[in-house]
Amino acid sequence: MIIDVHGHYTTAPAALGAWRDLQIAALKDPSLCADPKALRISDDEIRESIETNQLAKMRERGSDLTIFSPRASFMAHHIGDFNTSAAWAAICNELCHRVSQLFPDHFIGAAMLPQSPGVDPRTCIPELRKCVEQYGFVGINLNPDPSGGHWKEPPLTDRWWYPIYEVMVEYDIPAMIHVSTSCNACFHTTGAHYLNADTTAFMQLIQGDLFKDFPTLKFLIPHGGGAVPYHWGRFRGLAQEMKKPLLKDHLLNNVFFDTCVYHQPGIDLLTQVIPVDNILFASEMIGAVRGIDPETGHHYDDTKRYILATPHLTEEQRFKVFEGNARRVFPRLDAALKAKGL
Amino acid sequence: MIIDVHGHYTTAPAALGAWRDLQIAALKDPSLCADPKALRISDDEIRESIETNQLAKMRERGSDLTIFSPRASFMAHHIGDFNTSAAWAAICNELCHRVSQLFPDHFIGAAMLPQSPGVDPRTCIPELRKCVEQYGFVGINLNPDPSGGHWKEPPLTDRWWYPIYEVMVEYDIPAMIHVSTSCNACFHTTGAHYLNADTTAFMQLIQGDLFKDFPTLKFLIPHGGGAVPYHWGRFRGLAQEMKKPLLKDHLLNNVFFDTCVYHQPGIDLLTQVIPVDNILFASEMIGAVRGIDPETGHHYDDTKRYILATPHLTEEQRFKVFEGNARRVFPRLDAALKAKGL
Numbered sequence: 001m002i003i004d005v006h007g008h009y010t011t012a013p014a015a016l017g018a019w020r021d022l023q024i025a026a027l028k029d030p031s032l033c034a035d036p037k038a039l040r041i042s043d044d045e046i047r048e049s050i051e052t053n054q055l056a057k058m059r060e061r062g063s064d065l066t067i068f069s070p071r072a073s074f075m076a077h078h079i080g081d082f083n084t085s086a087a088w089a090a091i092c093n094e095l096c097h098r099v100s101q102l103f104p105d106h107f108i109g110a111a112m113l114p115q116s117p118g119v120d121p122r123t124c125i126p127e128l129r130k131c132v133e134q135y136g137f138v139g140i141n142l143n144p145d146p147s148g149g150h151w152k153e154p155p156l157t158d159r160w161w162y163p164i165y166e167v168m169v170e171y172d173i174p175a176m177i178h179v180s181t182s183c184n185a186c187f188h189t190t191g192a193h194y195l196n197a198d199t200t201a202f203m204q205l206i207q208g209d210l211f212k213d214f215p216t217l218k219f220l221i222p223h224g225g226g227a228v229p230y231h232w233g234r235f236r237g238l239a240q241e242m243k244k245p246l247l248k249d250h251l252l253n254n255v256f257f258d259t260c261v262y263h264q265p266g267i268d269l270l271t272q273v274i275p276v277d278n279i280l281f282a283s284e285m286i287g288a289v290r291g292i293d294p295e296t297g298h299h300y301d302d303t304k305r306y307i308l309a310t311p312h313l314t315e316e317q318r319f320k321v322f323e324g325n326a327r328r329v330f331p332r333l334d335a336a337l338k339a340k341g342l
Numbered sequence: 343m344i345i346d347v348h349g350h351y352t353t354a355p356a357a358l359g360a361w362r363d364l365q366i367a368a369l370k371d372p373s374l375c376a377d378p379k380a381l382r383i384s385d386d387e388i389r390e391s392i393e394t395n396q397l398a399k400m401r402e403r404g405s406d407l408t409i410f411s412p413r414a415s416f417m418a419h420h421i422g423d424f425n426t427s428a429a430w431a432a433i434c435n436e437l438c439h440r441v442s443q444l445f446p447d448h449f450i451g452a453a454m455l456p457q458s459p460g461v462d463p464r465t466c467i468p469e470l471r472k473c474v475e476q477y478g479f480v481g482i483n484l485n486p487d488p489s490g491g492h493w494k495e496p497p498l499t500d501r502w503w504y505p506i507y508e509v510m511v512e513y514d515i516p517a518m519i520h521v522s523t524s525c526n527a528c529f530h531t532t533g534a535h536y537l538n539a540d541t542t543a544f545m546q547l548i549q550g551d552l553f554k555d556f557p558t559l560k561f562l563i564p565h566g567g568g569a570v571p572y573h574w575g576r577f578r579g580l581a582q583e584m585k586k587p588l589l590k591d592h593l594l595n596n597v598f599f600d601t602c603v604y605h606q607p608g609i610d611l612l613t614q615v616i617p618v619d620n621i622l623f624a625s626e627m628i629g630a631v632r633g634i635d636p637e638t639g640h641h642y643d644d645t646k647r648y649i650l651a652t653p654h655l656t657e658e659q660r661f662k663v664f665e666g667n668a669r670r671v672f673p674r675l676d677a678a679l680k681a682k683g684l
Contacts, residue, residue, distance in 0.1 A: 233605025237631035263575025
């Protein structure tokens, strides 16, 4: 079984974007009103948006199940206030839930949180609980920078974030650390802000001792960990200068990396440097990089090919990357699969 | 000949730091005065600070010449105003000049600029000219984020920066894109901000068309290019989505990477992915990571070992990385060496 732990609903029907545009316009023009009930998207529209896109590619590439969350760049937590994000997150999560209901063998949900800059993260807990308890979601996406490229929130090791972590531990769900659109002109969203956030989050975790307070808390760093595996020596050396334990003891019981690295040498480095138990298969398809690599003739984001081709994994290790680790890091996913006899 | 293109004067005598502390204190307390003339550092003090540190390690590791600039994390352009930076940059550059005079066979200067957040970069030009014309410096360090982690300046492709580029082209000197201390609690200076800046700068260059306006302008991205080589497929794919030329045509005539990557797999990836003509030997020694790697028994930042050990370079290619490329990217360095018959 091949589980892709990083997929977003990037292909939602156009009515979703139109509703969001109206919601944003209403922030400035009180005569407008974006009523969530006014948004109508039919099951057929959802089916088509998935069958012709993500599911078609999953069949073509041979993956079975995707952990599916709302489009990351559309979370845009910097827009409006908590109520803006609350309405938007509820809509986006419900759509992912409907995808998982329509295609229960192929998609299972992960939640976007209704974060808003400077707003206490505990305001996100009701939406989080709803997604886990009512929708059967198995993880969340946590945005370390809801300001969208201005980085005004405290580091992830700050007690500011603890209310979220307490609920994650209660449910035994991991968080993918995933920023959204950059509204800072210096940072291209998918070419700089995403990767920077991955690197930044990992370094925050090195500096702190978060997992002393939450020994079972789990974070997934997407996009192959940003710059981290490429600079693994630097990070080991920095931890050493700070008198921290070895990274394998300090962080690797709690921190995992996905395989959204879009060329063979990158995956070769990832699988050489990071222990196999910490690597989870993912493609973030259909996402930032949709084209075909002229050097290979295959899609850049067809990461399964790289995993299959890398010389650093045995068959048993490939099983961990494709399935075993995902079941371990996402226990509610494992339980859902076992309930189906899988 | 082995040329290290990335060294900072991180070991300057303590009087330098004390003067800077006084300068910072004087910003708040007008009764204090930090007069540059009051700073006395003797040649013997400089000699000792270099001979027992950088030069000792250069001899031990077998490198010959270091392009030497003021300590990057101490530039701290976010402190005070232009006058603050102007006085501080003048002092720091003069010290590097004195190092290059005391050890002319082993050090040659690169300039720190007196940048200040929001201040027109053309204010940096007099210091730049002095460093090139009077001190014989061969390059500059350009800080894309003088705010220190808040990223308020326009991207490097903006015309805001053009006055600097015009002078760089006039002198045929490259700029290393190098940020300074982060004053944003989210970003660890050397573990996040430095690497993020490298990635950010490269992505800005992909988005723009700067080298159409400045065909001979040259940038060196330090720390092995941040996340860029590890995600080379992602960057190639993003450029493709933006209908830009292939990266080798779009950027690689003008953009170069150093080898400050502190483990063998990282250097192996760098030398596999990035064309050899774009890789310049560097260690940033003595810098962020000073310890000994328990996995190898050698210093993390002894990058020469990784270059020698990588399977991706022939002897001829190693010559380019160690010497040839530095002479090409820093033409004034080449001229200075030739003037000595080297």
